[in-house]
Amino acid sequence: MSQKPKIALIGNPNAGKSSLFNSLTGLRQKTGNFPGVTMDKLTGTWEIEPGQEVDILDLPGIYSIYPKSLDEELVINILGNPANEDYPDMAIVVADASNLKRNLLLFSQVRDLGIPTVLALNMIDVAETEGYVINSIKLARELNVEVAEINAKKGIGINGLRLAVGKTLANRYASNDALPLPVDELMLEGIQLKFGEADPYRSLLWLMEHDRMKMFSPDQRKAFDAIQDEFQFKSEEYKTSETVKRYEALSEVVERCVINLNRQWDAPPVKTWTDRLDSVFLHSIGGYLFFFLLLFVMFQAVFTWAAYPMDAIDAGVAYLNDWLKTVLPASALTGLLTDGLVAGIGGVLIFIPQIAFLFFFIAMLEETGYMSRVMFIMDKLMRRFGLNGKSVVPLISGVACAVPAIMSTRSIGSWKDRLITIMVTPLMSCSARLPIYTVLISLVVPEKSTLFGLFNLQGLALFGMYLLGFLMAIVSAWVMKQILQVKERSYFIMELPTYKAPRFKHMAISILNSVKAFVFEAGKIIVAISIVLWVLASYGPGDSMSQVDAQVRQANPTLSAAELSNRIASEKLENSYAGHFGHFIEPVIKPLGYDWKIGIALITSFAAREVFVGTMSTIYSLGGEVDDENATIKNRMRAEINPETGKPLYDVALGFSLLIFYAFAMQCMSTLATTYRETKSWKYPAIQFFYMTALAYLTAFITYQVLA
Amino acid sequence: MNTRKTLAELKIGERAEIVGFTDALLSLKLLEMGCLPGSEIEMTHLAPFGDPLAIKVSGYTLTMRKDEAATIQINLLNN
Known part of the structure; x- marks a missing residue:
């Protein structure tokens, strides 16, 4: 079989893109996605015909192809660059039928980029309860595109979508419309001469968004700036006029294809469930x-x-x-x-x-x-x-x-x-x-x-x-x-989606993926660190370990056999490499109430805090005092005695001091790496590491000193 | 009587028609989200402390901050 065709899912936020993605791909998703966050592209496969699979790429929801934030940038970097590895063979634009005009704006932009496109009309039932009847056959004719009526949430209409996608994949029809708003022909020629032949709207997108597109080098960006200056081209003005122009054309299309059943001016507004819930959830108190x-x-x-x-x-x-x-x-x-x-x-x-x-x-x-x-x-x-x-x-x-x-x-x-x-x-x-x-x-x-x-x-x-x-x-x-005294404008223009019943299948998939990711990612680190720690705690420098045995026996001739072996085990741990590390940092952590054993856990936790519990159980099981009946970590820690006071080591002061320390300390390499990736500078992860660790130390110190 | 105002001055429950925008950068975002000149809007919610606000426009709800709403010129509609 040849290379699988690639299909991008594009649509407004809340248009039902993710539902469709889940209906199409089910469990055949490659990227685990954490709930609440669909920032990155997701991929999965869809069996479009028996034996024929296509790759589905779910992109972040957008209102137009002109990005306003970083997550939206991803979309033009893929759709605007045919050399991108994710550049799709075609696109499915998912449109909310109850808000057709606004959704068609994005559709018309994507199609003008020269990408073969299918229009998937979602939420037709919602539109109908609001009194709008859409003639999708007429709409398909007017827009010159395959239209499929779907219900993404219930997975209805998928066969119609199969048909539309199959046809579009076969003929690869992409519109070749003129630009929505004409520009200087010489300018377009200039761009095409320098950056290669492309669909005119795509060339224009490059010109307007070159700073946000990763495909261009700094020199190429300067060249774009020069073209803009030469032709006095104002991107923002063009975008606004283009949007107005597109809406004008789409208004006429919608006028011809949608019948509004309740077009009485004074029709009393219907109180929807969303209105009722919002009067509680958005209430000021x-x-x-x-x-x-x-x-x-x-x-x-x-x-x-x-x-x-x-x-x-x-x-x-x-x-x-x-x-x-x-x-x-x-x-x-x-x-x-x-x-x-x-x-x-x-x-x-x-x-x-x-x-x-x-x-x-x-x-x-x-x-x-x-x-x-x-x-x-x-x-x-x-x-x-x-x-x-x-x-x-x-x-x-x-x-x-x-x-x-x-x-x-x-x-x-x-x-x-x-x-x-x-x-x-x-x-x-x-x-x-x-x-x-x-x-x-x-x-x-x-x-x-x-x-x-x-x-x-x-x-x-x-x-x-x-x-x-x-x-x-x-x-x-x-x-x-x-x-940070930077004056910068921040937006808060956002849509409040209508309330929806949760899709439990969708949630189950994402919970499963997240738990799997957590267990495997954390599991790998824990296994690795457990092995290293076990070695460090079982061996010591020189022959100190082998001497422990004899020394303890000599010093405590009266102890019973069981007590003796416990004593030997804990002495051995103290003389191991791990014990030496723990003792090395003990002076620093003593004011927080921690002993050298907790010190070992702190050291191992600096890569990833989830190893704390594992470390503790390794240390305490190696350090003796194991009752085989109930050998859980909780019981082992509870049995730990403070040698100075003779009372349980984990008292209120130490417990809270440790809690506070772990609450604030930066003990996660993955987070620091992500901060580096997202800020593109080592400065910020470094600041993050030091301020959080200092905060943890200080607050744990205060907690222990106050409670002790 | 129609009085010209900005969206920031609208009270809860009042309806108005969008006339224009005073901020070029914001206007693109607003247009893309469906706030077109001529469309009817209704003020539906104010967040605690009176900011941000939520409006209804062609069947869906948009939120924005007060200073953003102040860039939208409106014509008050009498109910």
């Missing part, structure tokens, strides 16, 4: 109350509902570990397998339920259209802190993972707002912190306690940690706003 309540329920749920599957996984891992120990011969390799790998992987697996719940809630906010309402009610407040209503999306999805959250800042048009959002997003407590919070909270907050007999105190503490992260994020944003 009620809106905030509801939002806060929603977040609160979300964290209660993450803690309480997820507890049942988590306990089951926890018990399963402990059982597997014990079973392996009884079956396998006791050796160093068995130790690595059970205490290193199984414990480390178990540390990740156990958090799948919580992470799935978290992703579920975020996907829900996005799916139903509620997220845009949050942006609306939060904009003014966020602006005071140097952020933007649109910063709410990165901040909320930062609760899942900072990497896609930072990528989602591309929709923020203003550079300054975007930069500040990027800088503070990692302070939001991500899902990798959840395991650490869970373990530590369960150690320092009593399990059975409730507030007013209603709220689980552990859930409340968890909610507090997330709130703390958010507060620190906006305070840091405010500080950065004072430092």
